[in-house]
Amino acid sequence: METLKFECETGNYHTFCPISCVSWLYQKISDSFFLVIGTKTCGYFLQNALGVMIFAEPRYAMAELEEGDISAQLHDFDELKRLCLQIQKDRNPSVIVWIGTCTTEIIKMDLEGMAPKIEEFIGRPIIVARANGLDYAFTQGEDTVLAAMAHRCPEISTLTNTNKCIPPLVLFGSLPNTVAQQLTRELEHQDIHVSGWLPEARYEELPELGAGVFVCGVHPFLSRTATTLMRRRKCQLIGAPFPIGPDGTRAWIEKICQVFNKTPHNLDERESNIWKNLEDYLSLVQGKSVFFMGDNLLEISLARFLIRCGMIVYEIGIPYMDKRFQASELQFLEKTCQEMSVPMPRIVEKPDNSNQIQRIRAMKPDLVITGLAHSNPLEARGITTKWSVEFTFAQIHGFTNARDILELVTRPLRRNNHLNNLGWSKLVTEKSFVF
Numbered sequence: 314m315e316t317l318k319f320e321c322e323t324g325n326y327h328t329f330c331p332i333s334c335v336s337w338l339y340q341k342i343s344d345s346f347f348l349v350i351g352t353k354t355c356g357y358f359l360q361n362a363l364g365v366m367i368f369a370e371p372r373y374a375m376a377e378l379e380e381g382d383i384s385a386q387l388h389d390f391d392e393l394k395r396l397c398l399q400i401q402k403d404r405n406p407s408v409i410v411w412i413g414t415c416t417t418e419i420i421k422m423d424l425e426g427m428a429p430k431i432e433e434f435i436g437r438p439i440i441v442a443r444a445n446g447l448d449y450a451f452t453q454g455e456d457t458v459l460a461a462m463a464h465r466c467p468e469i470s471t472l473t474n475t476n477k478c479i480p481p482l483v484l485f486g487s488l489p490n491t492v493a494q495q496l497t498r499e500l501e502h503q504d505i506h507v508s509g510w511l512p513e514a515r516y517e518e519l520p521e522l523g524a525g526v527f528v529c530g531v532h533p534f535l536s537r538t539a540t541t542l543m544r545r546r547k548c549q550l551i552g553a554p555f556p557i558g559p560d561g562t563r564a565w566i567e568k569i570c571q572v573f574n575k576t577p578h579n580l581d582e583r584e585s586n587i588w589k590n591l592e593d594y595l596s597l598v599q600g601k602s603v604f605f606m607g608d609n610l611l612e613i614s615l616a617r618f619l620i621r622c623g624m625i626v627y628e629i630g631i632p633y634m635d636k637r638f639q640a641s642e643l644q645f646l647e648k649t650c651q652e653m654s655v656p657m658p659r660i661v662e663k664p665d666n667s668n669q670i671q672r673i674r675a676m677k678p679d680l681v682i683t684g685l686a687h688s689n690p691l692e693a694r695g696i697t698t699k700w701s702v703e704f705t706f707a708q709i710h711g712f713t714n715a716r717d718i719l720e721l722v723t724r725p726l727r728r729n730n731h732l733n734n735l736g737w738s739k740l741v742t743e744k745s746f747v748f
Contacts, residue, residue, distance in 0.1 A: 315657050317647050324665035326632050328608045328684055329362070329702060330355075331444040331454030332412050336363045337706070338458055339372045341487045344515045346406035347373040348396065350424070351414030372404060378416055389422060394431045401435050408438045408465075408516040410458060415445040438465060438516075450632035452534040452609050452705060455487055459511055459538040462519070463546060466511065469523035481508035482569070483520045483548070485538055486531035488710060490514055495711045496531065496556060503570050503577055511538070522546040529569060531556055531710055533642060534610035536635035552638075554645040556710050557611070558618030558718065559587040564645055587712050591622070594719035597726055599623040604673055606683040607631045607664050608701035613639055615682070615704060616658060617646040618718065625655050627676050630664035680725065697725045 332355060335347045349355055356375040363371070376396055397409055413424055424441045432439040442461045444454035469481065484496065484507055497507045509520025511528075522528075528542045529551040542548040553568035554561050563584045570577040588595075603619055605612045607630030616626045636643065650657050661669075666687065673681060673696060681691055681698045688698045703721055708714045 315650075317643060317657050318659040319662070320659060321662045322665040322668060324663050324668075326446065326450045326663075327606075327666055327686060328446075328451040328632055330358055330446045331449045331451055331457070332359065332414055332446075333362045333451065334444060334454030334458060335359065335373045335412060338410075338455060338487055338512070341489075341514065342408070342512050342516055344407040344517065345372060345410060346400050346404050346408070347410045347412055348376055348400065349373065349412040349414065350376045350378065350393075350417050350422070351412075352378050352416050355414050355416075372406065374400070378420075390427050390430070393427060394434060397431050397435050397437070397439065401437055406437065406516075408440060410440045410442060410461075412454070412458075413441065413443040413445060415447050418443070418445050418447055440465065450534075450608075450610060451702075452532070452611070453537070453633070455532070456535050456537045459485060459487070459535060460541040462512060462516075463522065463538060463541045466519045466522045466546070469521040469526055479506070479573075480549075481521070481526045482506065482573070483509050483511060483522065483526055483528045484531060485511040485528055485542065486535055487512055488531060489708060492708050492710050492714065495713060499562070499566055499711065500569060502579070503566060503575055505569060505573055505575060522548055524548075527551055527572060529553060529565075530638070531565075532611075533614055533639055536638035539638050552641045554617075554642045555614045557614040558621065559584045559591075559712055559715050560621045560649070561614060561618060561642075561645070562710070562712050562715075564641075568641065583712060587715055591716060591719060594716070594723055595622055597723045598719065600625070601679040601726065602627055602676070603680045603682060603722075604669075604676065604678040605629045605631070605701075606666070606669055606681060606687060607661070608682075608684040609705045610634070611701075611704055611709075612682075613642050613646060613660070615718070617642065617649050618715075619722065620646070620649050620653055620655060620658075622719065623653070626658040627678055628669070628672060629658050629660045630669060631660065631662055634660070634662050680722070682722075697729060699725055 332349055339345055339347050400409060411424055428439040428441050440461045442458040444457050493510055500507055513519055524547040526548045528548045530539055533555050539550055543550050551569055551572050554564040556562040556565040563580050567577050602625045604627045612629045612631045616629045620626055681696055682701050683698055684701055688700055691698050707717050709718045
């Protein structure tokens with residue numbers, strides 16, 4: 314029986330910088346303030362990635378390191394203390410999160426050593442998260458923040474944990490409040506109570522953690538958070554596929570029900586109705602091929618869903634993968650390929666983009682899902698692309714958001730159909746495919 318093929322190349326992280334996690338975390342945690350400690354380049358990136366807020370001042374800022382800081386001629390402690398005092402005075406947040414960048418790693422800034430002293434001085438918790446692009450891929454910025462935040466969650470009290478028959482369940486992963494509520498309601502329909510989320514909408518409402526608490530993730534890129542919850546906070550991890558697509562959402566609910574000894578009900582009908590609602594999109598992707606270059610660590614889950622929709626996945630490039638945390642998702646991907654009678658895709662960790670481009674040239678996929686840097690060069694050579702970053706910012710979790718995934722996937726395919734109807738087909742010669 315055919316199985317998944319794993320390879321590892323020696324490419325760099327060709328992804329967005331992980332400090333961009335600030336863009337969704339500061340909105341999710343409404344009483345927070347994020348201080349990014351880096352150079353002017355980091356500031357320019359944040360301005361471009363997050364946009365300029367004209368009507369509302371966002372809850373993040375840059376602490377720009379000058380040449381004197383980088384050459385270790387100045388003491389950073391006093392300046393960071395001054396900035397945190399100003400943040401406390403102007404914004405009065407419940408928590409300040411320091412985001413370390415590549416520069417803080419290179420010059421060995423002792424952020425963890427300075428934070429407790431300044432925290433005591435200003436009377437506000439300061440969380441240090443390393444989100445530099447040297448060590449982490451795009452979405453792993455959230456992973457480092459949540460792993461640091463897990464240490465600050467209160468310990469579960471004896472009174473809270475007296476009912477051993479119904480252990481607490483905490484879900485981890487940052488989602489828009491509406492999507493988090495949808496998933497919470499889906500579990501409530503199965504008579505499973507969600508005790509809290511990491512993160513919550515307010516830092517002061519972080520869930521209680523400790524021995525006897527079950528935790529389950531909603532993002533494939535939160536392996537560091539999962540490890541922290543298990544090893545440091547003694548929680549029990551529920552290893553499930555991720556709730557992306559109707560198939561993944563059903564499997565996620567079924568796994569949680571299994572752990573809580575609940576018999577899931579109405580899931581057949583629930584999933585079937587969603588698939589019926591997607592039929593107009595499914596007709597567009599049926600038999601089409603897709604190639605993932607790798608960017609946001611959502612690739613395995615998205616590939617599994619698209620295969621279930623009738624697509625053929627040639628390759629799944631992924632910057633980094635923890636096989637233990639994604640074990641259930643990998644098994645589900647393999648099972649989906651067998652059920653749909655399609656070849657198993659090759660999974661390439663840390664892909665080398667030059668090698669990938671040669672494979673794209675040979676395979677000629679209908680769609681390449683890639684980062685922003687490669688999209689325009691591929692499009693110029695007649696290869697249809699979709700920005701992977703759009704899946705990061707879109708609402709793609711749960712039953713009701715499956716349509717949004719296919720809306721993103723089919724948009725370039727529908728554009729090509731419209732151009733073909735107008736007689737404007739893409740003309741690409743073999744000689745033009747030079748990189």
